[in-house]
Amino acid sequence: xxxxxxxxxxxxxxxxxxxxxxxxxxxxxxxxxxxxxxxxxxxxxxxxxxxxxxxxxxxxxxxxxxxxxxxxxxxxxxxxxxxxxxxxxxxxxxxxxxxxxxxxxxxxxxxxxxxxxxxxxxxxxxxxxxxxxxxxxxxxxxxxxxxxxxxxxxxxxxxxxxxxxxxxxxxxxxxxxxxxxxxxxxxxxxxxxxxxxxxxxxxxxxxxxxxxxxxxxxxxxxxxx
Numbered sequence: 001x002x003x004x005x006x007x008x009x010x011x012x013x014x015x016x017x018x019x020x021x022x023x024x025x026x027x028x029x030x031x032x033x034x035x036x037x038x039x040x041x042x043x044x045x046x047x048x049x050x051x052x053x054x055x056x057x058x059x060x061x062x063x064x065x066x067x068x069x070x071x072x073x074x075x076x077x078x079x080x081x082x083x084x085x086x087x088x089x090x091x092x093x094x095x096x097x098x099x100x101x102x103x104x105x106x107x108x109x110x111x112x113x114x115x116x117x118x119x120x121x122x123x124x125x126x127x128x129x130x131x132x133x134x135x136x137x138x139x140x141x142x143x144x145x146x147x148x149x150x151x152x153x154x155x156x157x158x159x160x161x162x163x164x165x166x167x168x169x170x171x172x173x174x175x176x177x178x179x180x181x182x183x184x185x186x187x188x189x190x191x192x193x194x195x196x197x198x199x200x201x202x203x204x205x206x207x208x209x210x211x212x213x214x215x216x217x218x219x220x221x222x223x224x225x
Contacts, residue, residue, distance in 0.1 A: 050077035057204030062171030
């Protein structure tokens with residue numbers, strides 16, 4: 001008797017849980033459904049993108065006006081659905097190659113990549129891949145003079161000759177290549193988290209505010225007023 005009554009009791013309990021209008025139970029039920037929906041959407045996005053988390057929030061103005069602080073950006077594994085113009089199996093189209101074939105993302109040529117500087121564990125950087133350099137290459141002659149701070153030769157540039165092969169990168173709103181400062185060396189393909197596909201304005205503030213609340217002393221990024 002007990003073996004048959006226990007499943008029946010469990011079914012009755014689930015039926016009660018699904019249908020009762022008791023305030024506390026309704027709250028728990030709705031919270032559970034909301035969490036399940038968020039997890040389902042996240043898993044679907046992960047299945048499409050191959051990257052976790054599949055969306056990142058823009059934290060600085062280095063890519064303005066093509067990306068703004070608070071934008072939520074969908075990230076795709078750079079090797080998925082790679083364009084024909086992608087450099088040598090990396091899945092990334094550089095600004096230089098994109099300009100030649102008319103390939104653009106976020107209102108300019110080439111791919112915007114998300115990478116961890118020098119393969120570090122800090123906040124990922126979202127900048128545009130400008131061109132590829134080989135190990136030991138003098139890449140001074142391939143630069144845009146507007147982005148090298150008045151340097152006259154390779155010796156005036158940090159990371160020139162290139163210490164290893166990788167991408168030279170730059171924020172669309174930054175005056176110089178990232179590799180001219182302490183930010184990062186040429187970006188190796190293994191440092192890349194993914195490529196940015198599209199952005200949703202302002203929605204990333206939800207994530208930025210959550211991070212801010214969890215990190216005492218962090219520079220405020222939540223909208224005020």
